[in-house]
Amino acid sequence: MQTLPAARWSCHGCGACCREFRLGPVEPEVVAALTSAGAATLAGCEDWVVREPGPGGEVGWFLRHRDGACVFLLPDNRCVIHAELGAEAKPGFCQEFPFRRLRDPNGEILMIRASCAGFHASSVTGEPLAEQIVAFSTLPRLGPPAVFAPDAVAILPGAGVGLADWMRLEGALLRRWQQVDAGVQEPEDTARQLMIAATDALGRTLPAGRYRLAADAVREGMRLVVNAAITQESGETEAWQRSLVRDVLRILDANGERRPLAVDARRYLHLLLGQALLGKQVVAAGSLAALFGRFVFELDLVRTSPGEGPVDAASASAVLVPWLRFSENPMVTAMLRRAAPALVELASG
Numbered sequence: 001m002q003t004l005p006a007a008r009w010s011c012h013g014c015g016a017c018c019r020e021f022r023l024g025p026v027e028p029e030v031v032a033a034l035t036s037a038g039a040a041t042l043a044g045c046e047d048w049v050v051r052e053p054g055p056g057g058e059v060g061w062f063l064r065h066r067d068g069a070c071v072f073l074l075p076d077n078r079c080v081i082h083a084e085l086g087a088e089a090k091p092g093f094c095q096e097f098p099f100r101r102l103r104d105p106n107g108e109i110l111m112i113r114a115s116c117a118g119f120h121a122s123s124v125t126g127e128p129l130a131e132q133i134v135a136f137s138t139l140p141r142l143g144p145p146a147v148f149a150p151d152a153v154a155i156l157p158g159a160g161v162g163l164a165d166w167m168r169l170e171g172a173l174l175r176r177w178q179q180v181d182a183g184v185q186e187p188e189d190t191a192r193q194l195m196i197a198a199t200d201a202l203g204r205t206l207p208a209g210r211y212r213l214a215a216d217a218v219r220e221g222m223r224l225v226v227n228a229a230i231t232q233e234s235g236e237t238e239a240w241q242r243s244l245v246r247d248v249l250r251i252l253d254a255n256g257e258r259r260p261l262a263v264d265a266r267r268y269l270h271l272l273l274g275q276a277l278l279g280k281q282v283v284a285a286g287s288l289a290a291l292f293g294r295f296v297f298e299l300d301l302v303r304t305s306p307g308e309g310p311v312d313a314a315s316a317s318a319v320l321v322p323w324l325r326f327s328e329n330p331m332v333t334a335m336l337r338r339a340a341p342a343l344v345e346l347a348s349g
């Protein structure tokens with residue numbers, strides 16, 4: 001199993017994964033087993049699980065939130081199912097989070113989801129991910145890996161390469177990424193250098209981008225999505241969802257002076273770029289240019305965040321954790337796909 005070189009992660013016990021997400025879908029057999037084991041007593045309520053549509057529209061079981069947290073989360077951030085019934089009694093997504101397993105033509109890949117707050121907090125000091133492969137492989141309940149096997153991968157919108165060529169190109173880009181002095185080079189420059197290497201391989205040249213215009217256009221488009229989400233809020237909207245949407249609006253509105261990055265922030269953002277590439281986020285982005293453009297846009301959110309002096313890694317993650325969680329929403333993904341022309345300009349420099 002392959003991991004991103006230099007990737008690290010340790011659980012900080014923050015409990016954010018049991019608060020700031022939709023908690024499901026839970027496997028029907030787990031719902032049945034927990035019901036028999038007295039989940040209602042552990043949760044202190046009968047309606048600890050509800051059937052509702054998931055992000056893709058399919059109906060499934062989801063754990064309830066109470067006061068902004070999973071009904072099974074104890075005040076000290078421990079899980080009462082884990083404490084009383086053992087780790088293997090928990091739903092599969094609880095056991096697997098924040099790991100993400102992928103299969104591509106070269107084998108399996110183990111990643112940490114960037115939406116995990118601990119990933120950001122432990123990206124420098126955490127346990128090497130490569131040393132956690134055995135522990136992950138022996139988790140009691142593992143879902144099937146996501147499979148990466150598209151016929152073709154777009155480098156620019158409408159222009160791409162077949163799967164075998166993509167795997168060679170991805171390997172070459174990751175080797176270049178690894179050779180960068182991450183504490184020195186600006187992460188935008190790394191993304192653009194990789195983009196130039198990819199378009200060279202495609203026999204194309206990139207036009208010069210209009211950075212400020214493109215960044216403001218994406219920012220405005222995202223404000224529309226956030227305001228639409230606020231308009232659609234109802235009595236069903238959970239407190240954590242309202243809070244996430246307002247955090248993202250604050251991030252989008254904070255369009256101040258662009259600040260430099262501190263060395264630890266450069267290293268952290270460099271890691272996020274490599275993770276996006278190895279994690280095949282090119283598929284969700286629609287093209288490699290859109291993926292790198294989105295990364296440059298996220299750097300713009302970090303650099304224009306309120307404060308003085310260089311942005312350090314902790315401040316960068318304070319911007320990116322809510323943004324990355326919010327952008328997992330299908331409405332946001334769809335909007336980012338429509339913003340592809342502006343994202344390509346951001347990737348072009």
Ligand code: SF4
Pocket residue numbers: 017018023063070071072073074078079080081082090091094
């Ligand atoms: S069941 Fe336990 S691990 Fe899963 S979200 Fe609830 S508190 Fe967290």
